[in-house]
Amino acid sequence: MQISLGPVPYYWPQEQLLAFYDDVADSPVDIVYLGEVVCAKRRSLTHEQWLNLGRRLRAAGKSVVFSSLALLEAGSELGQLKRIAANGEFPIEANDVAAVQLARGVPFIAGASLNIYNSRTLEVFTAQGMTRWVPPTELGRSALKALQTTRPNDVQTEVPVWGRMPLAWSARCYTARHHDLPKDSCEFRCLEHPDGLRLKTREDHDFLCLNGTQVQSWQRLNLLDRLPEISDLGVDVVRFSADHPAVLDLVTLTRQALDGNKASGLTMRLDAVPDSNSECCGYWLDQPGMTGQIAPS
Amino acid sequence: MTAMELVCPAGNLQGLKTAIDSGADAVYFGFRDATNARHFAGLNFSTENAVEGIDYAHNRGKRVFLAINTYPQPHNWSAWQNAVDQAADLGVDVLIVADTGVLDYACERWPDLTLHLSVQASATSAEAIAFYHERFGIRRAVLPRVLSLSQVQRVCADSPIEIEVFGFGSLCVMVEGRCLLSSHVTGKSPNSFGACSPGEFVRWTETPAGLESRLNGVLIDRYGPREHSGYPTICKGRYHVAGQTTYAMEQPVSLNSLPLLPELMRAGVAALKIEGRQRSPAYVRRVTRVLRSAIDACASDPKTFTPNDTWMSELAGLSEGSQTTLGAFSRYWQ
Numbered sequence: 145m146q147i148s149l150g151p152v153p154y155y156w157p158q159e160q161l162l163a164f165y166d167d168v169a170d171s172p173v174d175i176v177y178l179g180e181v182v183c184a185k186r187r188s189l190t191h192e193q194w195l196n197l198g199r200r201l202r203a204a205g206k207s208v209v210f211s212s213l214a215l216l217e218a219g220s221e222l223g224q225l226k227r228i229a230a231n232g233e234f235p236i237e238a239n240d241v242a243a244v245q246l247a248r249g250v251p252f253i254a255g256a257s258l259n260i261y262n263s264r265t266l267e268v269f270t271a272q273g274m275t276r277w278v279p280p281t282e283l284g285r286s287a288l289k290a291l292q293t294t295r296p297n298d299v300q301t302e303v304p305v306w307g308r309m310p311l312a313w314s315a316r317c318y319t320a321r322h323h324d325l326p327k328d329s330c331e332f333r334c335l336e337h338p339d340g341l342r343l344k345t346r347e348d349h350d351f352l353c354l355n356g357t358q359v360q361s362w363q364r365l366n367l368l369d370r371l372p373e374i375s376d377l378g379v380d381v382v383r384f385s386a387d388h389p390a391v392l393d394l395v396t397l398t399r400q401a402l403d404g405n406k407a408s409g410l411t412m413r414l415d416a417v418p419d420s421n422s423e424c425c426g427y428w429l430d431q432p433g434m435t436g437q438i439a440p441s
Numbered sequence: 442m443t444a445m446e447l448v449c450p451a452g453n454l455q456g457l458k459t460a461i462d463s464g465a466d467a468v469y470f471g472f473r474d475a476t477n478a479r480h481f482a483g484l485n486f487s488t489e490n491a492v493e494g495i496d497y498a499h500n501r502g503k504r505v506f507l508a509i510n511t512y513p514q515p516h517n518w519s520a521w522q523n524a525v526d527q528a529a530d531l532g533v534d535v536l537i538v539a540d541t542g543v544l545d546y547a548c549e550r551w552p553d554l555t556l557h558l559s560v561q562a563s564a565t566s567a568e569a570i571a572f573y574h575e576r577f578g579i580r581r582a583v584l585p586r587v588l589s590l591s592q593v594q595r596v597c598a599d600s601p602i603e604i605e606v607f608g609f610g611s612l613c614v615m616v617e618g619r620c621l622l623s624s625h626v627t628g629k630s631p632n633s634f635g636a637c638s639p640g641e642f643v644r645w646t647e648t649p650a651g652l653e654s655r656l657n658g659v660l661i662d663r664y665g666p667r668e669h670s671g672y673p674t675i676c677k678g679r680y681h682v683a684g685q686t687t688y689a690m691e692q693p694v695s696l697n698s699l700p701l702l703p704e705l706m707r708a709g710v711a712a713l714k715i716e717g718r719q720r721s722p723a724y725v726r727r728v729t730r731v732l733r734s735a736i737d738a739c740a741s742d743p744k745t746f747t748p749n750d751t752w753m754s755e756l757a758g759l760s761e762g763s764q765t766t767l768g769a770f771s772r773y774w775q
Contacts, residue, residue: 216566242568261512264542282624290515312615315587315769344681345660432628
C-alpha cells in the first residue's frame, strides 16, 4: 500500500508550512495533497508558491495532488477553484461537485465530502474521470468491503487511517465567533490556533476541534493497528492527516512496518502528539465515530 | 411579479391537508424509513396515506413532492431503488433527491419523472448545480442554508435551472449533507439514517446542577431553573472553549427570511421552502398562513413590502428559543 499525506487543515504561517514540507520531501510519503481546504482567506502561500512547492515535491519523487475547498460560497472561492482545476500540471482532489464539473474530464481524486456511499455513485464519478476515491468519513468497513467488490478496475481506493476527522463545515467561522469577531474581519485568528481550538463538554470531556469554518473530532482517528485488515480489503492508499508535524515520524514507522510485513498488531502512538492516548476508530467498526474516545457518563 | 412557490412540510396526512388548506402551493413528504431526512418515529407516509394525500393535493390543484434525500449504502440500496419506483407509481409531481447514484437510477429508469436536487446534496454554486443538471436533468436545486443574500443572487443569475431556498424553520448551521456531528456521537447521521440526534439517544436528567440534555451520554447542555431547554442538537449546545462557556457554534434559533422576500423574488428565486416535517399540523398551519400572506403581499407590491409585526411575532413565537435570524443570508455571518 502507498502512503499519502492529506492537506494541512490548520492555518500555519508560511515558515512553518515550508519547513514542514521540507521534511515531507525527505519522508517516505508517496502522495502529497497540497492546498487550502478550509478557508480561502488563509494565504500563507500564493497560488504560484503552492505550484512551486508542488514542483519541488515532485522533483523529490512525490506524487502531488492539489486539493480543493470543501465548501464554496464566494465568487472568489470559485475563482480559486478554477485556477486549481486549470493548473495543467497536477491532478486535483475534488472536495465539492463543482470541482468535478470544472475538471471537465481531467483526471481527479474524489475527496471524502463527495459522498460516495454506493456502487452506482462510484460508477458515475468514474465515468467523469475519477482515478481514486476516498470513502465518506462515516463509512464503515462492511460497506467499504462491499464497495471494493464492485468498484471499477481502474479506480483506486484511499482510506484515512490517522488524524482528526472532518465532521462539518459552516458559513460561520467558529474561531472568529470565539474571538467575538465578524468573519469578514477575523484578523486571521486561526494563526493563533495551529492545533485548532479545543471544545470540551461542560463535564470537561474533550469533544470537538473548532478550525475556522470547519469542525473536526478532537480525538484523532487511529487505524494503524488495522493495516493488515485494510490491506486485505484491497485498499491501495492509506492517508495520514497533516494535522501535526510529528505525523511524519508515524509515517516512517508505518512504512517500515509495511515493508517488513510487521504491520500485524502494529500499535503506534506518539508522545509528541497531544492526547495520543485518546484516539478513536468507531466508524471503521460500524459504530459511532467517537467510539474509543471520550468516556461519557 | 410572479409569486414564489410556497413549499410546505407534510409530516403526515393531517399535516399535508393542513398545509394545502392553509395556502401551500406544494407539499413535500417522505416514506416511513431511512430514505428521507426526517426519519423520526410516528412521522411520514404509508403507501395508502401517500395515495390519499396526493389525491387531496391534486384535486385542489397543488403539487406533491417526495423526498428520497438520504444516501444508500450497498446493504440497503434496494430500499432507495424501490422508493423511487414507488414514487413513479404513485404519480408524485417531483422527486427530491440527494445521492448521485439514486439520481442516476431515477433519471435512467423514469426519464419523465421531474427531479429536484435536495439541500442534502450540498450544491452551493451554479457549477455544482450544472453538474447535476447536465447529467440527470434536474429541474430545480434547493440551496443549503450557508449562502449570503448576494451569494444566492449570484447562484440564481448563473444557474441553468430554478432555485429554491429555505424561508422559515429550524436552522442547520453546517452545510447540509456533509454534517457528521450526530453520526460521530450516535453512529446515525442525517445522511445515512435520515435523522439528526435520533430520539433513542436523547436523555433528559434532573441533577443538582440543573436539567441536563445528553446525546448517547455526551452532555450537550445544562439548564438553569428559568432557562428554556431545547432539543439536544450538537451544533446548538453549550460547551467550554478556552475558558468560555458558551454556544460555541450556534444558539437555539430559527431561520426567518421574511424581511428579504423582495430581494429573493427579484433575484429570481422560484420557491420558498418551510422546514419542519417533524412539527405538528398546528405549527404548519400557522407558519404556512403567514408565509402565504407575505408572499402574496410581496408579489403584488415588492417595492413597498415590509413584513408586518403580526407576522414577525407569530413566527418568533414558533421559533427555537423564541428567536429568529436571517442566518447566512445576513452579512453578520460573513
